[in-house]
Amino acid sequence: MSTVQATRTFDVAKVKADFPLLQRVLEGGPIHYLDSAASSQKPQVVIDAMTTYYETINANVHRGVYEIAEAATNALEASRIRLGQFIGAPSPETEVLFSKNATESLNLVARSWGGSNLGPGDVVLLTQLEHHANIVPWFQLQAEKGFEIRWIPLTADAQLDLTNLDVLLDGVKILALTAMSNVTGTLTPVAELTARAHAAGALVCLDACQSVPHQATDLVALGVDFAAFSGHKMLGPTGVGVLWGREALLEAMPPFLGGGGMILNVTLDGFVPADLPAKFEAGTPPVAEIIGLHAAVDYLDALGMDAIREHEISLTAYALHALTERFGEQLTIHGPAGAHSRGGVLSLAMEGIHPHDLSQVLDQHAVCVRPGHHCAKPLMKVLGVGATARASFYIYNDTDDVDALADALAEAADFFSF
Amino acid sequence: MPGLEDLYREIILDHYRSPRNRGELASPPATRTEGFNPLCGDEIVVYLDIDDTNTVTDIRIGGTGCSISQSSASMMSAAVRDKTIVEVKALTRAFKGMMSLHESSLDTEAELDAEAAEAEAQADAGVKLGDLEALRGVVKFPVRIKCATLAWNTLLQGIEEATEAS
Incomplete structure (x- = not known):
């Protein structure tokens, strides 16, 4: 008999339903909120x-x-x-x-x-x-x-x-x-x-x-x-x-x-x-x-903090795999390669497209990411960039959000292809 | 919702892909002025040569930024060359006006004498924005106005430094 305790899981769709703001449909479509590292959304109970x-x-x-x-x-x-x-x-x-x-x-x-x-x-x-x-x-x-x-x-x-x-x-x-x-x-x-x-x-x-x-x-x-x-x-x-x-x-x-x-x-x-x-x-x-x-x-x-961490590891792993597969060397994802050594934060650099322009295209599809130096200018200098476009995950994000991000990135690459 | 085509006009992308007057000037005699957009981390450097008739004889642009800040800087560099400081300031006023930033006078001194006011009015009347009109769509994306004006604010600062030094 295994002594390993299975981590609790939760239903992301049900979690999402608890957040009034995430029910919004913006001009670009249903919201894909990928900026929780800046500030999270609030459930109705709060x-x-x-x-x-x-x-x-x-x-x-x-x-x-x-x-x-x-x-x-x-x-x-x-x-x-x-x-x-x-x-x-x-x-x-x-x-x-x-x-x-x-x-x-x-x-x-x-x-x-x-x-x-x-x-x-x-x-x-x-x-x-x-x-x-x-x-x-x-x-x-x-x-x-x-x-x-x-x-x-x-x-x-x-x-x-x-x-x-x-x-x-x-x-x-x-x-x-x-x-x-x-x-x-x-x-x-x-x-x-x-x-x-x-x-x-x-x-x-x-x-x-x-x-x-x-x-x-x-x-x-x-x-x-x-x-x-x-x-x-x-x-x-x-x-x-x-x-x-x-x-x-x-x-x-x-x-x-x-x-x-x-x-x-x-x-x-x-x-x-x-x-x-x-x-x-x-x-x-x-x-x-x-x-x-x-x-x-x-x-x-x-929800359980361990379940939250598990959810974010699996979503981050999905995103790292999906984005790398789709964009290859055209897209740089700064930071550790494995989902277990990092939180659900992806700083993206698309070849030839400034993060500000990238984020603008993403906004057209209601994909909310953050361009800029993220209040960490010494780190940006070490990474050798002036800015990145950052997508970050939380309990209410799912693979649909990652797919929407990937599709919007593809459109940006297409729009700015010289 | 304004579309991407409203923002990224072809001429903007052209200046972004092939920026004019990129590079450096020996400083001195040129002034070298850095501008920062603290929100996005963009940095721009404007090198300015201004002769003793107060004319911009040469300009170079350095630094990194998004397509809006870079194309604005590129178009600006092409537009101000061989213009007098009074004309450059009038152009800057007109450009900022297009960005919905209205400033009655860009001079720090509150009072202009009559002659200067007359020259300013004349310069305002003679302003042609030309290619810069392509950036008009930025107004529909208020967050990006700072991108479009970064080079211009840096230019004004450079002019101030150049005229103070002389």
């Missing part, structure tokens, strides 16, 4: 959760003593615990911080932890896969603090080249890296890198923006010290993100933004910051959005 909040318990949190204010506060704190569970946070009630998005979460780490721990002679280690959100905050801080920034280089297929990692790690205080590239889909060996960074005395800050929506996350197994992600890429609304950090680190860090809600006391002489997590949540939080994100996580867990 939209309803936010509407219900506004219709029944809308009130500011952590302040009022009346019934609905208490209900709103309880809903927010329940969301915090739920989000923590979703990523395997050991102490969600203190370690899960709500932010505006992953960008703000990463800025918080750079400003608050970096601002009080980095100086001349220190080193911050990044990878060449990073999104600008995990680059620019470090540059901004570097201008003030004068530390060194190093980069883990890439192999030809856009995986991390760890050949000289020991040398690179020498003197490093923090390694800040992505779990999954938003351009090439490259999955990085987070647990292995974290172990080696810790052995070298460095902390690890994970940009989990692309990984948390698409595969199961277990922070304890990964071993990282901080993890940042956005709600809107995982079926949740815009305007809410998460930073998870180890309690001891967060305790020792100064507040990031100042204002209401983050203080224990304020006098004419100064202030005393509040305890975690309030210390890092100045101002009224995005309550409706946090409640919407809670519903999104419930929806994802009902």
